[in-house]
Amino acid sequence: MHRFYVFRNGKQEGSTATRDNAIDMIRQYQKLETHPFLRSEFSLIEGEEEFIPYLSQQKLPREKSGMER
Numbered sequence: 001m002h003r004f005y006v007f008r009n010g011k012q013e014g015s016t017a018t019r020d021n022a023i024d025m026i027r028q029y030q031k032l033e034t035h036p037f038l039r040s041e042f043s044l045i046e047g048e049e050e051f052i053p054y055l056s057q058q059k060l061p062r063e064k065s066g067m068e069r
Contacts, residue, residue, distance in 0.1 A: 001048070001049045001050075002017070002046075002047075002048060002049075003015045003016070003017065003046075003047060003048070003049045004016050004017070004018065004019050004021070004022035004044060004045070004046050004047075005022075005044070005045045005046075005047060006022050006025050006026055006042065006043075006044055007042065007043045007044070007045065008029060008040045008041070008042055009040050009041055010041075013025070013029065015049070019044070019046070022044050023044075026042045026044070029042065030042070
């Protein structure tokens with residue numbers, strides 16, 4: 001799934017499906033800024049989101065070693 005990730009001061013604030021929605025999110029955060037010296041730095045990263053499932057919890061059979069007893 002293609003996503004746009006929004007960061008404020010190096011910390012992820014959220015992700016959106018479109019670039020326009022990500023810019024809107026940044027503008028909303030900027031409106032909340034109250035002091036010009038305390039302005040945050042925003043960045044946007046475009047990326048691919050991939051979910052990695054857990055491996056099965058079943059025990060795998062042991063392989064016999066090449067050495068016999």
